[in-house]
Amino acid sequence: MREFGYQRVLDVSGAVAQLAADPQARFLGGGTNLVDLMKTGVERPALLVDVTRLPLGEVERTEDGGLRIGATVTNSDLAAHPEVRRDYPALAQAVLAGASGQLRNMATVGGNLLQRTRCGYFADVSQPCNKRSPGTGCPAIEGEHHNHAILGASHHCVAVHPSDMGVALAAFDAVVQYETADGPGRLPMTEFYTPVGDTPHLETALPSGALITGVTLPPAAVAANSRYRKVRERASYAFAIGSVAAALDVRDGAVHDARLAFGAVASRPWRARAAERVLAGAPATAETFAAAAEAELTAAEPLPQNGYKVGLIRNLVVAVLTELSEEAAR
Template sequence: MKPFAYLRARTTAEAVRARSAHPGAAFLGGGTNLVDLMKLGVQAPDLLIDISGLPLDEVTETDDGGLRIGAAVRNSDLAAHPAVRTRYPALSQALLSGACGQLRNTATTGGNLLQRTRCPYFQDVSKPCNKRAPGTGCPAREGAHRDLAVLGHSEHCVATHPSDMAVALSALGATVELRGPDGERAVPAAEFHRLPGDAPHRDTEIRPDELVTGVTLPPLPDGADSLYRKARDRASFAFALASVAAVLSVRDGRIAHAALAFGGLAHRPWRAHGAEEVLRGAPATRETFARAADAGLAAARPLRDNAFKVGLARSLAVDALSELAVGGGNNRSHTDPQT
């Protein structure tokens, strides 16, 4: 274990100042991912800045009828929040499909967004990995990549982002709030995570000294419902092979509003803009949903062992949209994880 210092921040400003003064520092919320990475030797911060006591643990109404979620809100509390369950069921379902009850009781909203890939080469310090050690290569391209990316990958990285919550936030049009030495700013959730390109070590658009302080959810259009579906190797405590978050509003048999995001397929939640273009104004039929799913996955470039993920994601999207079209989102159970 590499020795490290510990600071319990009393204010957000103090936390940001401490991070600016110590380039090797890391923020500690629930620690469910960071502590694992420290044990593996993947990350070795020389200072942990504990932000768990900051006043960022509330879910509040916004003036426009949306919700603001503090970065320290626990995943289990957010999934169970009445406003989330009623107005944003896809978010509740996504949270409940992640990890296990014990981890959800500890993991935070901000930490969930910032969790790192579970690519086995990234987590094994004896192996080369461009994300962990830039310039060393990406052995996953020719190695074990069954669970890895089919969309948006590059020659430098084929890792996937593991968060279920982030996929739902992307489809729901959320905004991530950040605070750094230069003040506050906001980034759309759909643009917060990066594709790998030639800099796969950069997971997000967050700047080195910035802290995630919250997430804002806009009100959904009238009549819109949402749904999250996930396919995985076992029924719990497993990351997505493919997942989908869908938002749909239907009027007089035609689609008035649609948003679709895929998980488990790329270095970030994949907002399927091509699918959304097909859906808008079209008849709310299974045939339309199939064409939309094909459009949303048209850019897929599977590797040797993961082409099955494209068909799997297509089926999830068609089924989710079909269920929403008949009013299935708010009628689903929000207490059991998706399987």
């Protein structure tokens, strides 16, 4: 690793000021992704600004009945929080599915949102990669890509976002709060991650030097009947090859409300809006659930090695929505 500076900050304004003074600095939470990237040479910050002592470590009720999750809340504390488990169970399940207990004890909510792709070409500085070095190409398209994107990709990048937590947050219309030298700001999860297009190195819509301060979940009765289902290539902790966060409200045999998001299929957590439109008001049957999945997956453009993800996501959608429907009928 290269030499770098280290500075611990105790207030948000001080943290933002550090990055304003040194654009080569990076915020350090648990370090479970950043430090690994520093070891491989992908990230080379001149200064690490430790934000773990900022007063952003609480989960609190909002005035309208939602939840505000501070950016330095650890993944373990988030998954164990009783109001998260009761009102947004898919979020707790997603966090628990994401990593081992040791990693969850260190990793923070803000850091989870900013973790970078686990594409092997991105992590190997000897290889070209448009996300790491714009304009050098995307070797995954012609190379190894069995766990790469089938939705929303481009010929500039086919990597997927690795976050499990982000998929559940996308399904529940979460809003990311941040602070800059010019003041606070907010970004809905659906706008937080930018489309790949021809600029895959620009991953979020955060302004330069912004510090994530928290995530707000709006109140949603449907979220209480929700589930996160993750498929991975081994029983121990691994990144998803496909995942679904779903919430379902069934009344008199028909879908009254539904939320759906996919993971490991795109460069960002994929909110399944087309599927949700098919579900609205339709009979809560396996046939409807399959039609909803098909409506979303018609846009899929799989590569030679990852076409299996289309069937995988379709089957996950049907299975999870069927389970939620049956539970709602009890």
